[in-house]
Every structure is written in structure tokens, then in C-alpha cells.
Amino acid sequence: MEIDPPLRQAYKDLLMHKKKNQPALPAEIVDECELPLIDLRPLILAGGSAEEREKCKTEMARASEEWGFFQVVNHGVSPEILDRMRREQVKAFKQPFDRKKEEDDKFSAGTYRWGTPTATCLNQLAWSEAFHIPMTDVVSSSSFDDVNVSCSSAIEQFATTVADLAQKLAGILAEKYLGRKSTFFQDNCAPSTCYLRMNRYPPCPMPPAAAVFGLMPHTDSDFLTILYQDDQVGGLQLVKDGKCFAVKPNPQALIVNIGDLFQAWSNGVYKSVEHRVVTNPHVERFSTAYFFCPSYDTEIESRCEPSIYRKFSFKEYRQQVQEDVGKLGRKVGLSRFTVNAIYS
Numbered sequence: 001m002e003i004d005p006p007l008r009q010a011y012k013d014l015l016m017h018k019k020k021n022q023p024a025l026p027a028e029i030v031d032e033c034e035l036p037l038i039d040l041r042p043l044i045l046a047g048g049s050a051e052e053r054e055k056c057k058t059e060m061a062r063a064s065e066e067w068g069f070f071q072v073v074n075h076g077v078s079p080e081i082l083d084r085m086r087r088e089q090v091k092a093f094k095q096p097f098d099r100k101k102e103e104d105d106k107f108s109a110g111t112y113r114w115g116t117p118t119a120t121c122l123n124q125l126a127w128s129e130a131f132h133i134p135m136t137d138v139v140s141s142s143s144f145d146d147v148n149v150s151c152s153s154a155i156e157q158f159a160t161t162v163a164d165l166a167q168k169l170a171g172i173l174a175e176k177y178l179g180r181k182s183t184f185f186q187d188n189c190a191p192s193t194c195y196l197r198m199n200r201y202p203p204c205p206m207p208p209a210a211a212v213f214g215l216m217p218h219t220d221s222d223f224l225t226i227l228y229q230d231d232q233v234g235g236l237q238l239v240k241d242g243k244c245f246a247v248k249p250n251p252q253a254l255i256v257n258i259g260d261l262f263q264a265w266s267n268g269v270y271k272s273v274e275h276r277v278v279t280n281p282h283v284e285r286f287s288t289a290y291f292f293c294p295s296y297d298t299e300i301e302s303r304c305e306p307s308i309y310r311k312f313s314f315k316e317y318r319q320q321v322q323e324d325v326g327k328l329g330r331k332v333g334l335s336r337f338t339v340n341a342i343y344s
């Protein structure tokens, strides 16, 4: 039974439509980087001094301004929770492709995704598959029940623990930006408005010149993302100061990255940076992302003068992203929402 989605066929179909003389993407030089590594021990475990806690918060805010990305250790998500989550994730993906497609029918629409349904040219094809699960479905445990009961409980345990961490980190970053505590995230980002995505990147046999990505360059459309990436297989790359860097896997760490909404809310102080996943010719790769999002009607504004972005609701943002992806084949993102937006 075939477990991989028909990515080769999607590739061939797109190849047929390849425009003549479509320029090949230039090969980029990518350096490996160590993301800022922040030890959350003083914040998560009791016993840290006020000074240690403050230092930790300051490091987080600085990394969010300079990199838009950082890694955390001693984050409170135990190795057992991470291991169980990954084992069950692997199991879910090892089902036959036809079975995975069916998950979609008995679950919220759009749960299982592969490739890029909207791709019109080769370099829009994502060489990956994903289960995209709203937290409302995670906690009601409806998803994989008849496949494997322990799968849903492993996912639920992971998701609820990471949800707590996301709420804590967002609160700290808000406090550092505003200079005072804020209940904005408690009021607007309940776990029920967030979602989880399990990704699998099958080995990709295409030559590097084909420039097929595991996941297209993108920014995340949320406040922040907590990413549990593969502890062995790298592939995540991010842009810093116009250069591309490969993130080295660190088995103890979770990765945190700032999304578009936090960039707008902080008036551009915290950066939502472009990132992507490159394919690997020989081995598969897994990752799990928790997207910390507000309810649809939440208004995003910086309350800062002069404000770079106009006020917008999360619903408006999501709709605009979907419209752009449908029409243009790509997300335009925050540049549509600047006070002087040139897009109509």
C-alpha cells in the first residue's frame, strides 16, 4: 500500500505546464546558524530569582526583534510527551494514502493536505503532507479515534502543554513591548482558537536544480508558532538580514517564531520573518507546529503613533490571505495592511 501522496505525479503535471524559458532559481548559499538559545528554567520552574527571570524575558524580546526566531530549552514539555507525540505522528502518516484522504471526510474539512492544491508552477509545489487540526478537534479527540486511541491522547497532551507555553511566552513578549502586563492574549487567544499542524516531508528524488521546496517560503499568519522539529533531519531555513540560514536541529529545544499578527500588534518591533523547508533526497522529516491565534473577530492594532499597520480583524486577514493565494498563487501578507498600502 502506498503511503506517500502522489507528489511525483503533481510534479510531472506541473512540468508540462512549465512556461518556456522559465528561469531556474539561482542556487543560494546557505549558512548554518545557531538560533538564539534561551533557557526558560527561571520562568517555568520555581526557584529562579527576579533578576534571572527578567534576563530571560529580555533575551526573548531581543531575539524576537533581531531574528523573529529563537529556541527554548527547559520549556516544560517533557521528553516523554514529545516522544509520544512524534511516535503517534509517524503512525498517522504511515497509513496508506487513501486512508489519510479519508480522515478528511470524517473530520473537519481540510484536515489532511498534501502538495499545494493551488500550485500553478513548479516552484509552488510543496513536497510535503500535513494534518491540519483545529484545537477544538484536538480536545474533543474525535480525530484518530478509530485508527488508534493513544494517538489522540498523545496529540492532546502535547497540544495542551504547548498551548500553555505559547500563552506564557506571548504574555511575556507583550509585557516587554508594552512595559506593563496585558491580558490581551488571555482575552483573545484561547486554545480553542489555535491549531496544530503535523508535517511530513517525504524524501524528494528531484535534483536540486528542480528547486522543489518541502514548504514554500512563507511567514506564519498567527501571533506566534511553537515548532517541534525533527531532532535529526534539518531542513528549516530562515531569512535574516537578506541572507538565508539553515537551522541546526537541537533535540532538547523547541523553536518559537513570531507571526504576522505579533509584528502588526507590536508595530513592527517583533519580526515575522520568512522561512521555508528544503527537501532531503534520502530521508523523510517530521515536524509539528502549534499556531497561537486569536478568535476571528479579534482586532489587531498596535495603539502606537505613528502606526505602520491599519487596524484589521483576524478574520479579514485570513480572508485576504486566502484570496491572494487563490488569485496570485501566493500570500501577500502584512504589506496589504500598512496604512499606506499600495495594494487595492
Ligand SMILES: O=C(O)CCC(=O)C(=O)O
Residues within 6 Å of the ligand: 197, 199, 215, 220, 227, 229, 235, 236, 275, 276, 277, 286, 287, 288, 289
Ligand atoms: O517543518 C518545519 O520545520 C517548519 C514548518 C512551518 O514553517 C509551518 O508549518 O508553518
Ligand SMILES: [Fe+2]
Residues within 6 Å of the ligand: 218, 219, 220, 225, 275
Ligand atoms: Fe511556518
